[in-house]
Amino acid sequence: MVTSLPPHPLEHVLFEVKRTIVGQDVLLERMAVALLAGGHLLVEGVPGLAKTLAVKSLASAIGGQFQRVQFTPDLVPADLVGTRVYHQHTGEFETVLGPVFANLLLADEINRAPAKVQSALLEVMQEHQVTIGRETFRVPEPFLVMATENPIESEGTYPLPEAQVDRFMMKVVVDYPTQPEEHAIVDRALRPAPLIQAMLSPESLIEMRELVDTIYVDPAITDYAVRLVTATRSPGLVGLGELERYVSYGASPRASIALVLGGRALAFLRGRGYVLPQDLAELALDVLRHRVVLSYEALADEVDADAIVSRVLGVVPAPEVVLQAR
Template structure:
């Protein structure tokens, strides 16, 4: 959908939010769709792409459209956990320690270049991503609802970066790869840069978004689709299950059960975004790479053969039987 196109009067709140965001973001439809899916499914996104591809602008525009708070943290090697979650500060007039909360207390948090911070800072996000709460001293504080962490990492630099540990990577529902725009899209980007930026309107509020999340929770997922998600996850651990025993030497560790859960939850939200009350196999296959690619730990042999997780997952998807589409009930 182009930001200049007229929005149909019958458009729902999701379409209106996307229309508003695309007033400032050109292209990047897969990223925007997956950001909405993550919001509805209460997940988090890891985005990988070179600088200058509007990753920050996308999440900031989405925050404005849903009327939520937006905070950005630029990760650097000198950060400490207290810079992220907050700390206790001594208040001299009262003689007491007071809690000063950190930037994670927001609706949309952009963790920019997360792989530039050391492991202890990256791990500071683990509790808030999983439990949606932060423990400072002896007190536990809950973050606002809804809450989405969008972390970015730069794939072209190797010096001064700290790769994310597998335990933290697994907390992200999806890893989205952002590519360069087409020449037509880049022309529009440059054209818009010559004029003042468009003012975005708030389309919904966090309370309305919570209602949309509950509506997405009611989308029907047939047991055959759950079985399909489990089969994909198991095939990453044992490729021989789908007749790909030659891939075994390339995979050190496969996807965890959290991958199966994330794939079903994300597919359910995607079905809702697409206007259906039930999920279909295409919802899962469209998101399979995003949900699974960061959960594979490849062997050195895979690296030497120049194989990527997407290469391996494409073969697994091609060899895993896809169930027949079903509606609400068979």
């Protein structure tokens, strides 16, 4: 087993993005984890926090095909995945592919489109393919959906279907910048934005994913992920019976998979050839917060998913992983 890894090109990608983005280190790191683990990312934050700019900058830095779709109430599924067009002069149908056929798809303000449009992403997010009529088309690899949503407006927004929310590997909540960071943001706004150069190719990213697949995952790490996820479904099993009334549904097995795959990607970013329990603990909030469905009692008592996941993290013991033998 390789215990440490050499510096990788993704560090240069993040450095290039930081030429435009000030702060948001956690968001950029989670974007890198999603890229390496092949997962989709949901970013939530109030307007003006550079969520869209961060995704666009990352797309420019990794090269490949990038498409942005501004989700609006009048959008229809064909606007995303494509449709069949009838040509009268030939009497034949032609398939016109939609913007999902890209390496990185930015679904901007995804909660502004109705459920039938959001559901059009279900197949492509899970299976990396789109079925139009009787034909199935593969999207280019690597394929990644990064979506943004605004949490403070309810006018003209629609809640995301649970089946779609579960397909996002992580949900990152972006907060306001600190005062020094905001000073730097204003200073950069006074001069032209630098051009982002492509530091990586899609082929290089696929090769890096193959390296991530070699990161060692101890069985105790997998057990830790499963215990964390199980505790969100039945908090009483870990001594948190008072939380049972707040949870309608816990996280699905996709959360266990996302924790382990995300832990491998984070270990790779940190230059390690093995996963540690703190890798999973660090990602747990982002992986689990959108998968815990709260009851009406939780809403009435102002208990959010982050509070429940944090309590679970505090009581589920992390394993002692001994790696010297390897």
